Amino acid sequence: MRHFDLVVIGAGSGNSIPGPALVSEQILVVDDGVHFGGTCLNVGCIPTKMFVHPAEIAHEVAEARHVLNATSGEIRYDWQGIRDRVFGRIDAISEGGEEYRASGEPNISLLREQVRLTSEHELESASGERITFDRLVIATGSRPRELAALPLGDRIHTNDTILRLDNQPERLAVIGGGAIACEFAAMFAGLGTQVVQIHRSELLRGVDDEVRACFTEAAKRRWGLHLGTEVTRAVTTADGVTLTLSNGDELTVDHVLVAAGRVVNTDRLGTQELGLDHRENGALVVDEQQRVLRGGEPVAGIWAVGDSANTAQLKHVANHEARVAVQSILHDLGRAEAPSGVLGPIPLVVFSSPQIATFGRTLAEAHDDGLDAVEARCDYGATAWGWALADSEHFVKIVAERGSGTLLGAHIIGPDAGILLQPLVQAASFGQSVHGLARGQYWPHPAATEIVENALLKLEEQL
């Protein structure tokens, strides 16, 4: 029976756990993915954004025709060219990473199988090997939720498979209304696919209402939206997939993308059987050192990070948690201080079109929390950069506590939202108040950052 000092299950953010600080430990990395390296690299953040960028250019050109006095022929994208370029790059990284973990370091071994915990210090692989360990990091991530009415197959996909299609779908149904569904809908629409998005409720629930309304209006102009309904039946024919909706509508598409939420992979791992504490969505409950809890108390020797351990389901959060876990392990080994301190607010960027970036509370949420909060909004169109964009719909909203000026949240929809948010994330993370934030620094004229500056100035007037 093999024994390891440390086992890491999941090679997404988990793959960053082994490193120079743990070079004296015998470590087993476990990854049962089709491609080594987790969701972000292979089927998530990275490849999608590599498709989103060309799609966004196509969209900008389409807008340019109407708004910027430009005309052009149709932009024709070479789907296979994009796909092969993207996965030519990514698969090589995945394969290189796998090779390195398999044989690149004397203290690290790789197991490419699904595993199940049989105790706090033992696991069993799908092929029947039993492995013991002193310490464990659970980083098993999440997978797309499957829907009973839409069994996966040649025409019905998740993000795991849709980007590798041989041909760009002419007609695509996107099922879901969250960030992933909205990104894929905009991306395929930008590349010229005729998209319909079907979701049982509203788009992007949890995001600021004005932002959601702005996004939904933009989506309606660019692709078909069927909200408040769901697919009850899917019949695959030679011509495509015919979907029947709960509102009685029927439509036929070439392919379907199911992006209706994600299932935390702890269910396959046996963590329930070990009596560990779980959140409602299946993620493990952890303390500020990423140690998993049982009955509210940390379990010795077990950490969890990423989608296994939070409900944010964001790569930058998983990466941070992996760093915290490493330090906690080192502390457990007597080699470091315990990690301390909680990082500032978690930004979320929806790389759709329009792009959305947000952190913290909406005004309504702040009021619900009993805070004396105020909000200010600056439209892109109120600044010179917005004039350059000929923008008339996008905006920045910032929420702060009256008096103290503590930043409570920011909500941006529009071009470069994900970048424009960062000065506000930074201010909130380092405890900078809204008082003096705009006037305490230069904002180069006429860059898009003036939208943030002006929102801050308007907010400051209300404090």
Added chain:
Amino acid sequence: MRHFDLVVIGAGSGNSIPGPALVSEQILVVDDGVHFGGTCLNVGCIPTKMFVHPAEIAHEVAEARHVLNATSGEIRYDWQGIRDRVFGRIDAISEGGEEYRASGEPNISLLREQVRLTSEHELESASGERITFDRLVIATGSRPRELAALPLGDRIHTNDTILRLDNQPERLAVIGGGAIACEFAAMFAGLGTQVVQIHRSELLRGVDDEVRACFTEAAKRRWGLHLGTEVTRAVTTADGVTLTLSNGDELTVDHVLVAAGRVVNTDRLGTQELGLDHRENGALVVDEQQRVLRGGEPVAGIWAVGDSANTAQLKHVANHEARVAVQSILHDLGRAEAPSGVLGPIPLVVFSSPQIATFGRTLAEAHDDGLDAVEARCDYGATAWGWALADSEHFVKIVAERGSGTLLGAHIIGPDAGILLQPLVQAASFGQSVHGLARGQYWPHPAATEIVENALLKLEEQL
């Protein structure tokens, strides 16, 4: 003879001086521009960026053909459509602003003439009116430098006139190598004009060497560059303008844009005759309250802001100085504290293509200043967003003091450089060290801000 409590000469940033705080003062605003409102609004930052944006889209599409597996027909821009849209918007603002200053407020008068100071408390207008005043703000800005070999006319322009051409030039020579010349060259090239840029030395002197080299390489691919030479003779014919260069080359273009530096307008104002202190470029020397100096001492009742008072020649600096001047005037009136404190580093964005954003010292400048400085660079291509862009040439460089981690400068070339710079401007302005700056906040994955994050992490390792 009319008398005013306050005269403001120049209605660019000077136009922000009159406001609620000075409503009890009788104020005269003087503007001798063809269009009311100064350079930025009428012939500078704002209209150029309104042309830059569509040009940038065209460039992105051209890049997309090569890099992003897309093909398209030629994008055809409607120059007159852009021009009429831009100036339809801007001229209306200028005219509305002029009307408001002329008759919108009982305490404000407008004089649309060139004026000359005859004493510290009197001016004379071109039409011969003499006006006295208690207090004066000089905000007369700057104008394009004219070149003897290139007399302005129907085919030889500056930024003051080129954007209003009836037809887009097919062939354009841009004379100069600074930010303005580089912006116009990229803009016209993006819109499909055949551009040659002619400059007596190198492009963008004063900017980080690696950034300049990267820019120059990109420029060479997109337009003709004649560096280290200058125009010695221009002959206008029916066919265009034939330029003879000092290196013996000869070339014919439809139009010429002279963008070879700017002359500070104090020369027309009589400030030399008043014995005020001037910088080498003609700008007035001011103290931290924007009070002009004579013999190193502040002159009672005279302030200067913007290009009249600094060598940055940037709108965000002028706007800041106008705010400082207002507070200083209020202090002089006994109604406010004196302004205090100096704002952090001044960012410069060159809205060319590629875009450049920079503040503070290069590593070489830091060493020249005797600082123990270190630098780190992160390429766009080293991040997931760079993969999405298929970027292989652009980068972020950050300079800090070893030990303290004090931010000394940052230098970015590439898409969205002007926005990416802001978290670093903010950190430098509020005295945040590089220590902990990257890891003390979330950077959403895989946004372009990760390039800045990674440069900070690399820099921190060297501190």
